[in-house]
Amino acid sequence: xxxxxxxxxxxxxxxxxxxxxxxxxxxxxxxxxxxxxxxxxxxxxxxxxxxxxxxxxxxxxxxxxxxxxxxxxxxxxxxxxxxxxxxxxxxxxxxxxxxxxxxxxxxxxxxxxxxxxxxxxxxxxxxxxxxxxxxxxxxxxxxxxxxxxxxxxxxxxxxxxxxxxxxxxxxxxxxxxxxxxxxxxxxxxxxxxxxxxxxxxxxxxxxxxxxxxxxxxxxxxxxxxxxxxxxxxxxxxxxxxxxxxxxxxxxxxxxxxxxxxxxxxxxxxxxxxxxxxxxxxxxxxxxxxxxxxxxxxxxxxxxxxxxxxxxxxxxxxxxxxxxxxxxxxxxxxxxxxxxxxxxxxxxxxxxxxxxxxxxxxxxxxxxxxxxxxxxxxxxxxxxxxxxxxxxxxxxxxx
Numbered sequence: 517x518x519x520x521x522x523x524x525x526x527x528x529x530x531x532x533x534x535x536x537x538x539x540x541x542x543x544x545x546x547x548x549x550x551x552x553x554x555x556x557x558x559x560x561x562x563x564x565x566x567x568x569x570x571x572x573x574x575x576x577x578x579x580x581x582x583x584x585x586x587x588x589x590x591x592x593x594x595x596x597x598x599x600x601x602x603x604x605x606x607x608x609x610x611x612x613x614x615x616x617x618x619x620x621x622x623x624x625x626x627x628x629x630x631x632x633x634x635x636x637x638x639x640x641x642x643x644x645x646x647x648x649x650x651x652x653x654x655x656x657x658x659x660x661x662x663x664x665x666x667x668x669x670x671x672x673x674x675x676x677x678x679x680x681x682x683x684x685x686x687x688x689x690x691x692x693x694x695x696x697x698x699x700x701x702x703x704x705x706x707x708x709x710x711x712x713x714x715x716x717x718x719x720x721x722x723x724x725x726x727x728x729x730x731x732x733x734x735x736x737x738x739x740x741x742x743x744x745x746x747x748x749x750x751x752x753x754x755x756x757x758x759x760x761x762x763x764x765x766x767x768x769x770x771x772x773x774x775x776x777x778x779x780x781x782x783x784x785x786x787x788x789x790x791x792x793x794x795x796x797x798x799x800x801x802x803x804x805x806x807x808x809x810x811x812x813x814x815x816x817x818x819x820x821x822x823x824x825x826x827x828x829x830x831x832x833x834x835x836x837x838x839x840x841x842x843x844x845x846x847x848x849x850x851x852x853x854x855x856x857x858x859x860x861x862x863x864x865x866x867x868x869x870x871x872x873x874x875x876x877x878x879x880x881x882x883x884x885x886x887x888x889x890x891x892x893x894x895x896x897x898x899x900x901x902x903x904x905x906x907x908x909x910x911x912x913x914x
Contacts (some may be wrong), residue, residue, distance in 0.1 A: 536618055537578050544615040545571055548602055559605050566605075570598040577623070588623035592633045595619065600640025608645040608659030613637060614666040621674040631671055638667040720878040725826075728833045729765035733758050735836065736800060757800050786821055786855070787811050787848060790828055794846060797832045804843045812850040814908050823882050824857060824906060827890070830875050831859045831902045839863025839900060854888075854907040865894045879904075 545567040552563035577584045577591035584591075595616060603609030617634060624630030642660045740754035787809040798805040816824075828846070835841055841863030849856045871892075880890045887907050894900035 533578060533622060536622060537574065540574070540615055540619065541571070544612055548606060548609075548612055551606055555605070563602065563605050566598050566601055570595060589625070589629070589633075592620055592623055592637075596633060596637035596640055599637050600644040603641045603644030603659070604648050605644075607648045609641045610659040610662035610666065613641045613663050617666060617670040621670070621677065627675060627678050630674055634667060634670055634674075638663050716881070719874070720882065723830075723874050723878055725768040726765055728829055729761050729768065731833060731837065732761050732800060733765075736761065753799075757796075785811055786816060786824055789821065789825055790846065790848065790857075793825065793828055793832070797836075797844075801836055803835075803841065805846065806843070807846040809846070809848045810850075812848065812855060814850055814855055816855070816906075816908060820886055820906055820908070823886055823888065824855070824904065826882060827879050827902075827904045828857065828859065830879055834875060835859075835861045835863065835900075838866070841899065851905070854905060857904040857906075859902045859904075860899060862899045865896050865898045865900055867896065868892050868894055 548563060549567050552560045552567075555563060573586055573591050573594050576586035577588060599609055599613050599616060602612055616637070620630045620634035620637070621627075624633060641663045645659050736754045736758045740751045740758065743750040743754060791807065791809055794805050794807050797803070832844070835844055839861045841861035843862050845858075845860045847856075847858045849858070876890070876892060882888075883890050883904065883906065889905045891903040891905075892900070893903075
């Protein structure tokens with residue numbers, strides 16, 4: 517299909533057509549029109565009329581890029597007839613035919629159509645000259661010969677250009693297909709990455725909220741069962757803690773599934789939030805907790821406050837499950853550009869490099885998302901020190 521027939525003609529193709537149209541008007545109809553001025557009145561009238569007709573048809577065929585008024589095949593048929601008639605009226609039309617030859621290839625639907633129509637135009641051009649001048653050996657070296665040579669050269673050049681264009685279009689189609697495939701693969705990769713990140717986030721949230729809550733409920737239930745025969749008052753306290761923890765777990769579950777807003781998590785100043793968490797921990801475990809929680813003058817956004825709370829909860833849960841400690845110390849400190857939270861215990865300690873589990877890794881990932889840092893120092897028999905560093909964040913989390 518020619519560039520003029522493609523609904524999605526590229527700008528470069530449109531420019532080629534415009535330049536060809538301008539060159540054809542200048543070197544095609546204009547010279548015969550000038551030559552017509554010296555012809556007899558009747559011939560002059562016919563020539564000017566035919567040239568005006570083909571100029572009008574040319575405009576109708578070339579003015580609209582998407583849907584020309586005159587179909588290309590109809591225009592090329594009229595062009596072939598006008599070339600033959602002009603050749604008859606002027607006694608030859610090899611120059612006019614040669615200038616018009618590219619249009620058969622630009623507008624022809626297929627190479628076969630271009631060859632056929634340009635051949636018909638060549639035959640009419642030769643026939644017009646023969647009808648006007650009669651047959652003579654000079655025709656073999658005059659306009660007729662030039663017309664035949666131009667036709668042969670046009671066929672060769674047109675087939676070469678068509679093959680070159682076909683290869684280019686095939687290559688473009690291949691590249692477009694590869695691009696579509698690459699985009700599909702990239703989209704799928706992004707979706708897989710997003711799904712993996714979302715699973716990791718949910719796993720971290722469940723571990724830091726629901727799993728810790730359930731673990732607390734189990735410990736409290738065991739303590740309540742042990743205290744029930746001998747210390748009913750303590751049993752009631754444990755059951756109250758179980759109820760409170762279960763309600764908090766239910767609220768966290770609603771936040772996770774999107775059925776409730778999470779604005780209430782870690783609401784208020786960080787010192788007050790941490791103090792409530794430590795009071796609950798001391799009440800549930802009976803461990804001695806010392807805390808230095810000043811009201812720091814650092815502007816922390818909600819994500820930073822939540823990260824601070826979750827790291828505290830995870831560290832305290834590890835102390836309760838693994839440390840065997842009797843005392844826990846918590847210090848909140850303001851540093852240039854952020855805050856530090858230090859949590860220490862006097863428990864059995866552990867080898868940090870050999871630690872396996874989701875808790876510490878989840879804390880590191882959570883802090884890394886906020887450009888924070890986690891440092892864990894411990895050794896067997898010497899307790900554990902956890903240091904959380906968080907930069908101050910703006911209210912929009914940047």
